[in-house]
Amino acid sequence: MHKVDQNINLPPAKKTTHPRKSPHPSRAQDGIFAIMIVPLILIIVAxxxxxxxxxxxxxxxxxxQTVADSVALAAASQLNGTDAGIQKAMTAAADAAATGLYSYSGAGIEWDDAAISFGASAGDTGWTDAVGAVAPGTAAKLFFAKVDTNRLAARHGDVGTSLLQVLPSVPASFHVGxxxxxxxxxxxxxxxxxxxxxxxxxxxRGTELVEYGFRRGxxxxxxxxxxxxxxAGANYxxxxxxxxxxxxxxxxxxxxxxxxFVCTGTLALPTLxxxxxxxxxxxPLASVYQQLNSxxxxxxxxxxxATAPPDTNVKPYTFSTALPWLSVVPKGQSAQGVTANRRLATIADLPPEDVxxxxxxxxYGxxxxxxxxxKYADYREGVSEPSVGYSTFSTSDWANLYKPGPPSVKSGSTYPSTPYTSNTLSPSDGVKGIAERRVLNVPLLHCPVSTSGPVMAxxxxxxKFFMTVPATETSIFAEFAGLRPEPLLAGQVTLFR
Known part of the structure; x- marks a missing residue:
């Protein structure tokens, strides 16, 4: 039996070791985050x-846009088909612009007439610039105003982009209008x-003015x-x-x-x-007379x-009950109708020698x-009627104007200067009326006009006809009061785009 030598040198036993932990384990991650945070901040800032x-x-x-809207409305409200209307529109535009502000109300508008032009319709493709004189006769067709703030000084629409300069290819400013x-x-x-x-x-007619065959009053x-x-009567x-x-x-x-449209007495047209x-x-009076009577x-x-308010005076002036100042009660609501020379007219319109x-x-009604x-003496060809109207006659002239004279003023009575305003009856139920709503602005046509199908007239x-009493299914009794220039009949002015 051999004896094991206890002195044999064996290699020392290998010790198991574990990796040593870093005292700062996130230092590498911090470096990566530090690298990423800069572009992230740039993105957030951007x-x-x-x-x-x-x-x-x-x-x-x-x-x-608010400035453009207000200026366009102000200008359009002044357009009346005349050169003076164009000038008023330009003045109104400048005045409206003067109240406009921009840049968070920190700056005022510096107006330039180059920013406004005028047209015949909202879809006009040939707008007339306000700069320079508008060609004679052109104003009669111009009832629309167009405003473009891009024609003002560039600073009005320039918006700086300094906060975006961290991004590439960003312009120094954007322009809006x-x-x-x-x-x-x-x-x-x-x-x-x-x-x-x-x-x-x-x-x-002697000394009296007659307009397109009608006599005032x-x-x-x-x-x-x-x-x-x-x-038969000709109406359209x-x-x-x-x-x-x-x-x-x-x-x-x-x-x-x-x-x-009968209710409101309007047409959905900017002009005739x-x-x-x-x-x-x-x-179709029988179908719409009730709408006239609004x-x-x-x-x-x-x-x-709300849409068709009553007149401030809703009193009917019936020939039998509402004329207490007359010595003789008229026989009808209008002058008696006559037929002469193939015309359907009234006795008041016959030549004096034919009465x-x-x-x-x-x-005479x-x-x-x-x-x-x-009075005819006041009339001037091509000159508009004065705002105060033409000179008028007194009731003492009736005997000469309406031969053989109509009913005279009753003894002891005073003829009202204007019965419409002197003898009134206000709307009931607290409804607020509008003066002269009883006035019908009626187109007077060059006749004859065909009655078959729609035609151009x-x-x-x-x-200008004043409704003396409510309409019926067959009649509209109205007193002639002269002519109305179309520019004075402008309806609602609105924004189109």
Missing amino acids: FFGFTIALSMIYNRKVEL GTAIAGRKSIGVTPLAICAMSDKRADS VSYDLMALNPDSNS LVNPIAAPGSLGTSIINRLDIIKP GEGKITVEGGF RFGTYTTPCTS PLTTTPDL PLWLYAKAA NVLAIG
């Missing part, structure tokens, strides 16, 4: 810078047209007049939505379209243009007191309830 810059750009756009178009949405003309009883703008049944025939429905100068479709049976409008023979405070759908000697004073006869003028 994001907030972009958001702020976008807000600034948007706010500036809103500010300039506002554009607005405003103009007439309607015109205060009733969708009822009648024939002019004469094509002469003005004529004399005389009441007529608008449904019973015709200069070309004595068989005006298409309220057909653009002037173009033939519209038939709407004579579309009462849903017609009635709202050259006076060529679409009409259809036979105004002027007296009585309402039938679709009229309401039958048997005519009695009570055949009510007189001067709203307007008085005017030429408007000679717009007659």
Whole structure:
């Protein structure tokens, strides 16, 4: 048996060791994060810078659009078809711009006439710049104003982008602007047209002025007049939505379209243009007379007191009960109708030498309830009627004006200077009326006009007729009060874009 040598040198036993933990285990991660944080901060700054810059750009756009809207509305409200209207529109534009602010209300607008132009419609492609003189005659067609703030000094629309300069290829500023178009949405003309009883703008009847065959202060049944025939009255429905100068479709049976315009006494047209409008023979009075009577405070759908307010005076002036100042009660609500020389007119319109000697004073109907006869001597060709009107006659002249004189003023009575304002009856139920709502602005047509289907008709003028009493299914009794220049009949002015 061998003995194991205890002295044999064996290699020392290998000790198991564990890696030594670093006293700073996140130092490497910190380095990576430090490398990433810089672009992250740049992205965050860029994001907030972009958001702020976008807000600034948007706010500036809103500010300039508000300026454009207000200036366009102010200018369009002054356009009346005259050169003076253009000048007033430019003044109104500058005044409106002077109240405008931008850059968070920190700066005012420096107006430049180059920023406004005028057109014949909202979709006009040939806008007339305000800078320089508007060609003679052009103003008669310009009822829309266009404002573009991009034509103002560049600083108005420049928005700095300093917060975005950390990003590549970002311009130093963005430019924004506002554009607005405003103009007439309607015109205060009733969708009822009648024939002019004469094509002469003005004529004399002795010393009295006669306009297109009508005498001021005389009441007529608008449904019973015709200069070309004595068989029936010539009256027409005006298409309220057909653009002037173009033939519209038939709407004579579309009462849903017609009635709202009868209620308000307007047409959805900015202007009558050259006076060529679409009409259809036979105004449907039996179907719309109740809408006409909204002027007296009585309402039938679709009229309401909000959209078609009553007149400030809703008192009917009936020939039998409302004329206590007359010595003889008239026999009718208008001058007696006659047929002469193939004309359907009234006895008041016959030449003085043709008035039958048997005519009695009570055949002239009510007189001067709203307007008085005017003196021809005041009329001037091509010159507008003075704002105060033409000189008028007194009731003592009746015997000469209406041979053989109409009823005189009752002994001891005083004829009201203007019965419409002197003897009034206000609307009931607290409804606020509007003065002269009983006035119908009626197109006077050059006749004859075809009564078959929609046709184009030429408007000679717009007659001013005061409704003396509510309309019936067959009659509209109204007193002639002169002519209304179209520029004075501008309806609502609104923004179109």
